[in-house]
Amino acid sequence: MSLTRVQQRLLVYATKNPDNGCWEWNGQIANSGYGRIKVKDHHGELRMQSAQHASYEAFIGPLPDGLLVKQTCNNRLCINPEHLELFDPVKSCSV
Numbered sequence: 621m622s623l624t625r626v627q628q629r630l631l632v633y634a635t636k637n638p639d640n641g642c643w644e645w646n647g648q649i650a651n652s653g654y655g656r657i658k659v660k661d662h663h664g665e666l667r668m669q670s671a672q673h674a675s676y677e678a679f680i681g682p683l684p685d686g687l688l689v690k691q692t693c694n695n696r697l698c699i700n701p702e703h704l705e706l707f708d709p710v711k712s713c714s715v
């Protein structure tokens with residue numbers, strides 16, 4: 621499998637933890653405690669995205685409108701696509 625540029629950049633900033641399977645983010649961290657990365661959007665413009673959002677789009681697919689990505693492992697810095705799932709911020713009362 622050949623990796624896209626975004627996938628490669630995400631992997632450069634992540635450390636795979638053999639104990640829990642998490643890919644822990646070592647790049648920039650936002651005030652919210654989540655990782656963040658600058659990626660090109662569909663229009664080719666650079667903008668900040670949360671690392672888990674970028675990882676979801678890079679490894680799984682485009683994020684549907686209005687939905688966000690959260691970690692099923694509750695590790696805010698994890699970007700392992702297998703630990704990511706979509707949630708609807710309107711319907712769910714998360715923290």
Ligand SMILES: [Zn+2]
Nearest residue numbers: 642693698703
């Ligand atoms: Zn994880």
